[in-house]
Amino acid sequence: MPEKYILALDQGTTSSRAILFDRNGQISQLAQKEFPQYYPQSGWVEHDPEEIWATQFSVMAECLAKSGLTTNEIAALGITNQRETTIVWEKSSSRPIYRAIVWQDRRTSAYCDQLKAEGWSARIQEKTGLIIDAYFSATKLKWILDNVSGAREQAVKGELAFGTVDTWLSWKLTNGKVHVTDLSNASRTMLLNIHTGEWDEELLKLFDIPASMLPELIPSSKVYAVTESIVKTANIPMAGIAGDQQAALFGQQCINPGMVKNTYGTGCFMLMNTGEQPVMSRNNLLSTIAWKLNNRITYAMEGSIFIGGAVVQWLRDGLQMIRKSSEIETLAASVSTTENVFMVPAFAGLGAPHWNQHARGTCFGITRGTTKAHLARAALESIAFQVMDVLKAMEADAGLPISELRVDGGATTNNLLMQIQSNVLQVPVVRPTVYETTALGAAYLAGLGVGYWEDVHVIQQQWQADQHFYPSCAASEIAPLIRGWKRAVNASIAWANDES
Ligand SMILES: Nc1ncnc2c1ncn2[C@@H]1O[C@H](COP(=O)(O)OP(=O)(O)O)[C@@H](O)[C@H]1O
Numbered sequence: 001m002p003e004k005y006i007l008a009l010d011q012g013t014t015s016s017r018a019i020l021f022d023r024n025g026q027i028s029q030l031a032q033k034e035f036p037q038y039y040p041q042s043g044w045v046e047h048d049p050e051e052i053w054a055t056q057f058s059v060m061a062e063c064l065a066k067s068g069l070t071t072n073e074i075a076a077l078g079i080t081n082q083r084e085t086t087i088v089w090e091k092s093s094s095r096p097i098y099r100a101i102v103w104q105d106r107r108t109s110a111y112c113d114q115l116k117a118e119g120w121s122a123r124i125q126e127k128t129g130l131i132i133d134a135y136f137s138a139t140k141l142k143w144i145l146d147n148v149s150g151a152r153e154q155a156v157k158g159e160l161a162f163g164t165v166d167t168w169l170s171w172k173l174t175n176g177k178v179h180v181t182d183l184s185n186a187s188r189t190m191l192l193n194i195h196t197g198e199w200d201e202e203l204l205k206l207f208d209i210p211a212s213m214l215p216e217l218i219p220s221s222k223v224y225a226v227t228e229s230i231v232k233t234a235n236i237p238m239a240g241i242a243g244d245q246q247a248a249l250f251g252q253q254c255i256n257p258g259m260v261k262n263t264y265g266t267g268c269f270m271l272m273n274t275g276e277q278p279v280m281s282r283n284n285l286l287s288t289i290a291w292k293l294n295n296r297i298t299y300a301m302e303g304s305i306f307i308g309g310a311v312v313q314w315l316r317d318g319l320q321m322i323r324k325s326s327e328i329e330t331l332a333a334s335v336s337t338t339e340n341v342f343m344v345p346a347f348a349g350l351g352a353p354h355w356n357q358h359a360r361g362t363c364f365g366i367t368r369g370t371t372k373a374h375l376a377r378a379a380l381e382s383i384a385f386q387v388m389d390v391l392k393a394m395e396a397d398a399g400l401p402i403s404e405l406r407v408d409g410g411a412t413t414n415n416l417l418m419q420i421q422s423n424v425l426q427v428p429v430v431r432p433t434v435y436e437t438t439a440l441g442a443a444y445l446a447g448l449g450v451g452y453w454e455d456v457h458v459i460q461q462q463w464q465a466d467q468h469f470y471p472s473c474a475a476s477e478i479a480p481l482i483r484g485w486k487r488a489v490n491a492s493i494a495w496a497n498d499e500s
């Protein structure tokens with residue numbers, strides 16, 4: 001019998017990846033492609049669903065071709081994806097009726113303010129675990145139905161399908177045979193009751209969403225389809241789905257309550273496993289479904305930061321200050337401090353724990369002596385400070401100190417950022433050997449779904465630390481920086497509040 005592999009599709013905000021994992025959870029082959037971002041108006045962010053599919057499909061084909069494997073050597077396929085991003089398509093033609101509205105998009109902020117003013121905050125948090133914000137899918141879906149010509153009529157007739165990116169990819173991989181989403185993705189729509197694990201009728205009514213548009217809810221780890229005959233990918237069991245942050249929690253083996261990871265991708269997302277009960281945050285964090293496995297739902301508490309590695313991408317593409325993301329490390333390391341420059345990258349408002357939809361990016365403390373190196377360092381520090389704010393909120397909710405942080409995601413290749421992070425938090429930061437933890441989590445869920453791995457205890461042995469970053473300075477040296485950061489965030493919020 002030839003050795004089999006698990007294929008994970010990781011559809012992120014900036015790129016699509018396909019990764020083959022072996023039985024030891026090691027990467028055997030990888031292909032990756034960036035795709036375009038569209039910013040049609042200030043605060044709007046869109047993707048083309050066909051480009052999402054085309055890049056995802058091409059990396060999958062490339063990965064298989066490079067490996068030389070045939071489909072019967074693939075034991076299962078797992079999907080993990082940028083969450084909340086909202087796609088609506090025609091069931092009959094599979095044609096999207098609008099571009100994907102991305103999680104970072106702010107176009108529904110005013111409607112969210114209205115919902116808050118009408119007193120919906122507590123009820124929505126109680127049911128969904130979420131804080132009302134344009135971030136989640138429900139208001140994006142409502143916007144499409146209200147603004148795309150003919151959409152509502154078609155939706156009422158049952159002709160349209162809604163899905164997050166996992167739903168879209170599952171639809172495309174099966175030629176429209178399945179219209180599904182797993183509970184971890186569904187919990188990000190603001191339409192799911194996380195206690196019952198069902199779509200919530202009251203919320204569907206509030207957002208005026210016809211139930212016929214909604215995908216079927218499935219567990220995160222179970223065979224739900226096989227791939228259709230598209231090039232070399234026919235008949236692979238599709239057996240795992242999870243939102244990328246929950247998949248990373250699984251891939252980091254945070255499978256016991258109290259375990260925490262932080263992922264540094266486009267945004268930063270810290271999740272704590274809270275076991276089989278949702279914990280309602282008193283400190284502006286989210287309560288969300290981590291996964292449904294073996295018929296049991298595991299919950300997580302989450303701090304979502306909208307701009308993490310994206311600030312580096314902005315310096316690269318927007319300001320053209322660097323040519324490659326990796327160049328930021330040398331540039332930022334060329335100065336030992338920012339000379340009191342603070343950047344608040346609230347490009348898409350502020351997420352946890354501030355939740356200000358109207359805040360925007362800002363930079364304080366610039367003098368005639370400020371160079372691009374200071375700005376580069378301030379950008380990296382801004383990522384670390386935002387993570388600190390979320391970690392403090394999580395510690396307050398948990399009533400326990402977090403004594404070590406497991407990290408992953410594209411920006412964790414930056415050793416300087418990891419060192420700054422450890423200094424700011426004054427705790428060790430641990431990077432695992434497999435950086436592609438998100439994809440690994442999806443592979444694990446798919447592999448467990450087909451019995452490739454017998455149970456979680458088998459995969460638990462596979463997690464290995466690559467590098468520890470320990471604090472290299474005293475807390476007293478960091479304290480003035482933290483004060484400066486807090487002033488900068490407050491000023492950014494005050495600027496937004498002054499306008500509203
Ligand atoms: N060396 C680096 N230093 C800091 N940020 C980086 C570095 N390399 C990549 N990044 C950032 O990491 C992000 C990509 O990480 P990834 O995990 O692929 O994100 P996503 O899944 O959101 O697309 C980008 O925003 C990029 O700017």
Ligand SMILES: O=P(O)(O)OC[C@H](O)CO
Nearest residue numbers: 012013082083265266267
């Ligand atoms: O694309 P990422 O990895 O930054 O993840 C995006 C999140 O899923 C948004 O909630």
